[in-house]
Amino acid sequence: xxxxxxxxxxxxxxxxxxxxxxxxxxxxxxxxxxxxxxxxxxxxxxxxxxxxxxxxxxxxxxxxxxxxxxxxxxxxxxxxxxxxxxxxxxxxxxxxxxxxxxxxxxxxxxxxxxxxxxxxxxxxxxxxxxxxxxxxxxxxxxxxxxxxxxxxxxxxxxxxxxxxxxxxxxxxxxxxxxxxxxxxxxxxxxxxxxxxxxxxxxxxxxxxxxxxxxxxxxxxxxxxxxxxxxxxxxxxxxxxxxxxxxxxxxxxxxxxxxxxxxxxxxxxxxxxxxxxxxxxxxxxxxxxxxxxxxxxxxxxxxxxxxxxxxxxxxxxxxxxxxxxxxxxxxxxxxxxxx
Amino acid sequence: xxxxxxxxxxxxxxxxxxxxxxxxxxxxxxxxxxxxxxxxxxxxxxxxxxxxxxxxxxxxxxxxxxxxxxxxxxxxxxxxxxxxxxxxxxxxxxxxxxxxxxxxxxxxxxxxxxxxxxxxxxxxxxxxxxxxxxxxxxxxxxxxxxxxxxxxxxxxxxxxxxxxxxxxxxxxxxxxxxxxxxxxxxxxxxxxxxxxxxxxxxxxxxxxxxxxxxxxxxxxxxxxxxxxxxxxxxxxxxxxxxxxxxxxxxxxxx
Amino acid sequence: xxxxxxxxxxxxxxxxxxxxxxxxxxxxxxxxxxxxxxxxxxxxxxxxxxxxxxxxxxxxxxxxxxxxxxxxxxxxxxxxxxxxxxxxxxxxxxxxxxxxxxxxxxxxxxxxxxxxxxxxxxxxxxxxxxxxxxxxxxxxxxxxxxxxxxxxxxxxxxxxxxxxxxxxxxxxxxxxxxxxxxxxxxxxxxxxxxxxxxxxxxxxxxxxxxxxxxxxxxxxxxxxxxxxxxxxxxxxxxxxxxxxxxxxxxxxxxxxxxxxxxxxxxxxxxxxxxxxxxxxxxxxxxxxxxxxxxxxxxxxxx
Numbered sequence: 001x002x003x004x005x006x007x008x009x010x011x012x013x014x015x016x017x018x019x020x021x022x023x024x025x026x027x028x029x030x031x032x033x034x035x036x037x038x039x040x041x042x043x044x045x046x047x048x049x050x051x052x053x054x055x056x057x058x059x060x061x062x063x064x065x066x067x068x069x070x071x072x073x074x075x076x077x078x079x080x081x082x083x084x085x086x087x088x089x090x091x092x093x094x095x096x097x098x099x100x101x102x103x104x105x106x107x108x109x110x111x112x113x114x115x116x117x118x119x120x121x122x123x124x125x126x127x128x129x130x131x132x133x134x135x136x137x138x139x140x141x142x143x144x145x146x147x148x149x150x151x152x153x154x155x156x157x158x159x160x161x162x163x164x165x166x167x168x169x170x171x172x173x174x175x176x177x178x179x180x181x182x183x184x185x186x187x188x189x190x191x192x193x194x195x196x197x198x199x200x201x202x203x204x205x206x207x208x209x210x211x212x213x214x215x216x217x218x219x220x221x222x223x224x225x226x227x228x229x230x231x232x233x234x235x236x237x238x239x240x241x242x243x244x245x246x247x248x249x250x251x252x253x254x255x256x257x258x259x260x261x262x263x264x265x266x267x268x269x270x271x272x273x274x275x276x277x278x279x280x281x282x283x284x285x286x287x288x289x290x291x292x293x294x295x296x297x298x299x300x301x302x303x304x305x306x307x308x309x310x311x312x313x314x315x316x317x318x319x320x321x322x323x324x325x326x327x328x329x330x331x332x333x334x335x336x337x338x
Numbered sequence: 339x340x341x342x343x344x345x346x347x348x349x350x351x352x353x354x355x356x357x358x359x360x361x362x363x364x365x366x367x368x369x370x371x372x373x374x375x376x377x378x379x380x381x382x383x384x385x386x387x388x389x390x391x392x393x394x395x396x397x398x399x400x401x402x403x404x405x406x407x408x409x410x411x412x413x414x415x416x417x418x419x420x421x422x423x424x425x426x427x428x429x430x431x432x433x434x435x436x437x438x439x440x441x442x443x444x445x446x447x448x449x450x451x452x453x454x455x456x457x458x459x460x461x462x463x464x465x466x467x468x469x470x471x472x473x474x475x476x477x478x479x480x481x482x483x484x485x486x487x488x489x490x491x492x493x494x495x496x497x498x499x500x501x502x503x504x505x506x507x508x509x510x511x512x513x514x515x516x517x518x519x520x521x522x523x524x525x526x527x528x529x530x531x532x533x534x535x536x537x538x539x540x541x542x543x544x545x546x547x548x549x550x551x552x553x554x555x556x557x558x559x560x561x562x563x564x565x566x567x568x569x570x571x572x573x574x575x576x577x578x579x580x581x582x583x584x585x586x587x588x589x590x591x592x
Numbered sequence: 593x594x595x596x597x598x599x600x601x602x603x604x605x606x607x608x609x610x611x612x613x614x615x616x617x618x619x620x621x622x623x624x625x626x627x628x629x630x631x632x633x634x635x636x637x638x639x640x641x642x643x644x645x646x647x648x649x650x651x652x653x654x655x656x657x658x659x660x661x662x663x664x665x666x667x668x669x670x671x672x673x674x675x676x677x678x679x680x681x682x683x684x685x686x687x688x689x690x691x692x693x694x695x696x697x698x699x700x701x702x703x704x705x706x707x708x709x710x711x712x713x714x715x716x717x718x719x720x721x722x723x724x725x726x727x728x729x730x731x732x733x734x735x736x737x738x739x740x741x742x743x744x745x746x747x748x749x750x751x752x753x754x755x756x757x758x759x760x761x762x763x764x765x766x767x768x769x770x771x772x773x774x775x776x777x778x779x780x781x782x783x784x785x786x787x788x789x790x791x792x793x794x795x796x797x798x799x800x801x802x803x804x805x806x807x808x809x810x811x812x813x814x815x816x817x818x819x820x821x822x823x824x825x826x827x828x829x830x831x832x833x834x835x836x837x838x839x840x841x842x843x844x845x846x847x848x849x850x851x852x853x854x855x856x857x858x859x860x861x862x863x864x865x866x867x868x869x870x871x872x873x874x875x876x877x878x879x880x881x882x883x884x885x886x887x888x889x890x891x892x893x894x
Contacts, residue, residue, distance in 0.1 A: 011475055011476045011477070011478050011479060012466055012475050012478060014478075014479055015432070015434045015466070015475075015478035015479045016434075016462050016463075016466065018432075018434075018479060019434065019435070019438065019455065019456045019462050020456035020459070020462070021456065022454070022455070022456060023454035023455070023456060067701075073700060073701050073704070121884065125883070125887050127700065128637070128643070128835070128838075128839050128843070129839060129883050129887040129888070131835075131839075132835060132836055132839040132840075132879060132883060133879075133880060133883050133884070135832065135835075136836075136876040136879045136880050136883075137880070139832075139876050140873070140876050140877070140880070143872055143873050143876070146869065147873075196451070196452055196454075197451050197452075199454045199455060200450055200451050200452060200453060200454060200455055201442045201447045201448040201449075201450045201453070201455045201458075201461075202448055202449065202450055202451040203451075203455070204435070204438070204439055204442065204448065204455045205439065205442070205443060205448040207428075207430075207431065208428055208431075208439045208443075211428040211429065211430050211431060212426055212427065212428050212429070214422075214426050215426040215427065215428065215497075216411075216443070217390075217409075217410040217411050217414075218388070218410060218414055218419075218420060218422075218426065219411075219414055219419075219439070219440045219443050219444070219497065219501055220411045220412075220414030220415040220443055220444060220501065221411055221443045221448065222411055223411065226448075229451075259828075259832065263708065266705075267705075270701075270705060300716045300719045300720050301716070303712050303713075303715060303716040303719070304712065304713050304716035304717065304720075306709075306712055307708075307709040307710065307711070307712030307713035307714075307715075307716065308709065308713060309709070310705050310706065310708060310709025310712070311691075311706055311709040311710060311713070313705070313709075314695070314698075314702050314705050314706040314709070315694070315706070318702060
């Protein structure tokens with residue numbers, strides 16, 4: 001064995017190196033962050049919009065854990081976004097709790113709890129059953145909020161929320177500069193955690209569940225436990241996204257629970273490419289920018305365009321924009337080799 | 339204490355009984371073949387033993403412990419491994435990742451959300467060890483779906499071995515493998531650790547007689563007869579029910 | 593609209609009975625609509641496992657065809673329903689052959705996304721052609737007003753819906769249980785591979801059921817105009833409900849779809865009668881309860 005070890009480039013060597021080094025940061029990974037910072041300087045008047053994009057990136061990232069890595073298709077992810085959004089909203093409006101960072105933690109815990117409980121029951125099912133159960137859960141949460149619209153503000157929501165300055169120091173300006181950097185920082189921290197999870201042995205087990213759940217059972221993997229764990233984490237992150245949404249908008253309504261929201265984030269993720277970490281970045285950014293531009297032109301035209309985009313994506317680019325890039329990259333690599 | 343004990347196992351699909359009062363014992367180091375005509379319920383029996391299906395009555399004991407109520411994953415963790423008749427692999431992952439996943443789940447490494455999956459060098463080394471023993475090392479970085487079927491079958495067996503099982507159930511390991519490659523499989527099966535109790539479902543009588551020290555014949559879900567290869571060979575009824583159907587196969591061995 | 597308990601000197605029991613009868617009647621009419629529109633979806637999903645989220649768009653299209661026929665061309669309401677069903681059924685075959693066929697082997701997710709994309713395109717087109725405001729249709733004399741059923745007056749339109757529903761159920765039941773084709777469909781739903789090996793052309797069978805199912809959806813859409821109002825967002829709004837009926841009833845089961853439509857229709861109507869806004873709750877509670885106990889629905893197979 002020692003002999004073949006010393007020969008560099010043997011399959012054994014390369015395979016081992018590949019696994020040992022997979023989690024290391026690559027140069028290209030700095031790109032989205034550099035772009036995000038550049039946007040801050042290039043488009044200073046669009047910072048409110050920028051914050052919304054960052055919120056959506058976080059939301060899509062949380063969905064990628066479930067959909068892209070574990071392979072679970074659900075229709076009610078907005079439920080966790082909504083729980084997080086309302087935790088912060090209700091705390092600010094009813095309990096006068098306006099400290100933003102503790103708000104994020106509270107939202108994460110509340111949403112994570114809902115994710116844990118619902119996940120424990122629902123993740124025993126798949127397919128249409130799971131789609132309907134998760135959809136019903138989101139709607140039930142929405143209807144519960146509507147039941148006590150005196151507390152929740154119903155579909156009119158809770159307007160005019162104000163929040164204490166960040167860390168007691170950074171105040172909010174009219175153009176949303178503070179909010180943007182705040183959202184970007186939180187996103188970076190969350191992303192760091194998600195990235196660690198994805199490259200961990202647990203993350204590997206998730207891909208195993210996605211690729212062949214029968215095999216996972218047969219090798220002794222506690223599949224249900226793994227799924228509930230990732231579902232809880234994803235729910236907590238979606239909750240943080242929701243909390244940020246309320247904080248940066250200073251406003252929240254029950255529409256955060258809409259099926260529309262769940263569908264939108266799924267479309268963003270598919271567009272960017274699932275199971276690729278950065279698919280959430282690409283997908284959310286592209287979708288939000290296109291929506292901003294086209295729906296101002298004509299909402300009908302935008303809806304048609306999104307529909308067309310989905311149809312074309314499924315037929316010709318099922319692995320999303322990043323998948324297209326990968327294919328181009330593979331083609332170029334082939335070309336170079338020959 | 340037997341490695342695997344099956345007691346009076348019963349199972350029906352609707353009105354159709356597919357497993358009828360089956361008794362089976364595998365001692366440590368057993369080399370047992372399960373044969374029978376198509377539709378006899380061989381795979382169903384394996385599914386019952388591994389926990390994919392629950393029996394309507396009867397017990398399954400692993401090393402003396404009653405595992406009848408245990409889940410599939412639980413049984414796997416206690417040392418019961420199987421291969422499927424049709425490969426169940428992680429086709430989109432590399433061969434090495436397939437093995438690392440198996441080792442990782444076995445020793446609880448996959449419970450870790452924080453360290454990178456490459457952090458435990460021992461897992462990778464052990465996984466490569468299994469690839470070595472099955473001469474799959476050169477394919478380590480290839481995606482499973484890019485391999486020819488015969489080599490995929492080897493990965494299927496490698497995964498089962500990587501579970502460090504005490505009882506191994508092989509469901510037609512050479513099925514679907516072109517005859518030019520089937521010797522790879524058979525060599526592996528012949529070289530299995532003598533401590534492991536092995537049950538192999540097979541149709542190819544050459545394989546059965548080469549490998550098995552005892553044979554169980556299953557017909558219509560019930561145990562028709564059991565015995566050594568010589569006994570089975572000379573059993574007229576078995577020939578009529580099963581070997582006779584095979585025509586030119588299963589010929590005349592001593 | 594909350595019914596108030598006015599005591600006009602009438603006892604409590606007759607009042608409660610009256611409300612119960614209203615709920616049952618309206619609920620039954622609503623259930624008939626749900627059944628007619630959803631049954632196609634249930635059978636096609638059970639037969640081919642194809643998740644068609646554009647089904648709501650077919651219903652919506654049917655509704656708009658009826659609108660155009662009655663308002664622009666002066667065709668009668670009932671003939672328009674028939675024409676809409678046939679037209680949409682025929683057009684759906686084109687979609688099936690050209691697009692859906694490619695995705696039979698694809699993942700659920702891809703089917704969901706493709707059909708949702710089609711639905712969005714349909715909604716946008718409808719908005720462009722008809723505008724976002726709900727449309728109404730001119731109804732013939734005999735469908736307006738009330739009809740006297742002896743002990744009480746009932747809205748004629750809903751009575752019509754119930755009768756039509758009952759007739760369609762009888763026809764479908766007969767077709768399913770007593771004809772050759774029905775037997776083939778049931779066999780294919782039960783075990784497609786075995787059906788194919790016995791010589792049943794499942795592909796053609798599917799095209800047929802798909803066309804009939806889409807035609808029925810169009811019929812349902814046309815019927816919905818008066819019952820629920822028709823606007824482009826109908827396609828997605830009610831899709832959720834159709835999916836729930838199908839999931840709760842069990843894929844590929846006529847009986848299941850009917851039972852689910854009845855249960856959900858009556859619960860929803862009752863809920864809205866008694867609790868106004870909060871009444872929308874019940875449909876989803878029933879869904880969760882049923883699916884947790886029987887994940888494949890009332891008559892679905894695991």
